[in-house]
Amino acid sequence: MILGVMQPYFFPYLGYFDLMNRCERWIVFDSPQYMREGWVNRNRILHPGGGWQYITVPVKKHPRETPIHQIEAVEAPDWRRKIVHQFTPYRGRAPYYWQTMDLLEDCFSDGERNLSRLNVRCLGKVCDYLGIRWTPEIFSELNLNLGPVETAADWALRIAEAAGATEYLNPPGGAALYDPNRFSEHEIRLHIQEDFEFRYDCPGFTYVPKLSVLDALMWESPSAIRAHLDGVKVAAEERAEAEFAGAFRF
Numbered sequence: 001m002i003l004g005v006m007q008p009y010f011f012p013y014l015g016y017f018d019l020m021n022r023c024e025r026w027i028v029f030d031s032p033q034y035m036r037e038g039w040v041n042r043n044r045i046l047h048p049g050g051g052w053q054y055i056t057v058p059v060k061k062h063p064r065e066t067p068i069h070q071i072e073a074v075e076a077p078d079w080r081r082k083i084v085h086q087f088t089p090y091r092g093r094a095p096y097y098w099q100t101m102d103l104l105e106d107c108f109s110d111g112e113r114n115l116s117r118l119n120v121r122c123l124g125k126v127c128d129y130l131g132i133r134w135t136p137e138i139f140s141e142l143n144l145n146l147g148p149v150e151t152a153a154d155w156a157l158r159i160a161e162a163a164g165a166t167e168y169l170n171p172p173g174g175a176a177l178y179d180p181n182r183f184s185e186h187e188i189r190l191h192i193q194e195d196f197e198f199r200y201d202c203p204g205f206t207y208v209p210k211l212s213v214l215d216a217l218m219w220e221s222p223s224a225i226r227a228h229l230d231g232v233k234v235a236a237e238e239r240a241e242a243e244f245a246g247a248f249r250f
Contacts, residue, residue: 002191003165005029005139005156007068008119009039010057011126013210014225015171015196020123021132021229022193022236023169027159028136030069030116034059040068041115043212046205048089055083055212059115069140071115080108087214093204094218103129104214126213130226153177161186169193191240198228 004023008030009016020026034040042056058074073079084104090097107125112118120136127134144162149155156178160168167189170178175192183190197209200219216225 001025001163001165002167002169003027003160003163004169005159006171007032007040008116008123009043010041010115010119011043011055011122011212011214012039013043013196014198014213014216014229015193015210017126017130017132017213018196018229018232019169019171019193020127020134022233025163025165026134026136027139027142027163028116028120029139029155029159031067031140033064034062034066034068034071034115040119041071041073043214044208045086045212045215046090046202046208048205050206052208052211053086055086055214057115057118067140069114069116069138073113073115073118075113084108087218090218094202096218096221100214100217103217126217129217130222130229132226132229153179157183157186157188160188167191189240191236194232194236196232198225 002022002024004019004025005027006016006019006029008028041059042054044052045055047053056079058079060072060074062071084101087097087101087104094100103125107122110121112121120138124134124136139159144159146158146162149158156168156170156174160183165188168183169191171193172195178190178192180190198216198220199207199209200216201207202215202219
């Protein structure tokens with residue numbers, strides 16, 4: 001079983017959905033301390049004047065040690081309307097503007113203020129839109145029996161071990177953080193995601209890589225994006241099989 005463990009990001013870039021598409025089980029890691037100026041309450045979209053701008057969920061004041069699953073969005077001002085308005089410059093230019101705006105409105109329609117639950121809802125809606133099967137499990141609700149966690153690098157290993165994973169897939173940042181040999185000692189194969197990019201034309205704007213998935217959805221059809229994700233998945237599986245076979249050649 002291939003496991004993915006990630007914090008619940010706010011409309012993350014497509015590389016996050018590549019991980020989802022390649023994993024057989026997914027745990028939403030919602031127990032770490034919430035970090036300001038991260039990806040849990042904000043992401044980036046194109047700016048009409050060039051470059052990019054943030055779309056942000058403003059959150060209530062909270063103690064520094066507060067975990068992600070206890071963070072609440074502010075009740076006012078109407079930040080949902082502000083985010084929707086930030087996409088106005090795409091209208092008349094992006095071919096999938098109205099479909100993406102309908103998706104965004106649906107994501108915001110239930111008025112959820114808990115940041116983690118909001119993000120899980122948004123992630124699920126985007127997965128449905130792209131046809132990605134995704135059944136998230138919430139770490140803070142699982143009661144997993146973890147082994148000792150002494151450093152930040154131990155979390156992924158201990159969660160994968162407790163979840164019974166045979167393979168663990170992590171974003172490229174884990175290449176320096178995780179030791180494949182430690183995972184192997186627990187009969188878990190560690191895979192590091194390749195650097196992910198999906199280029200698309202955005203007339204009237206200058207392309208910026210790794211923006212929010214909402215930006216990609218404005219310019220490309222769900223079927224084209226899904227086809228790209230599936231192609232990356234197949235290529236990754238072929239590489240993994242070749243590496244596994246090579247490890248047993250004498």
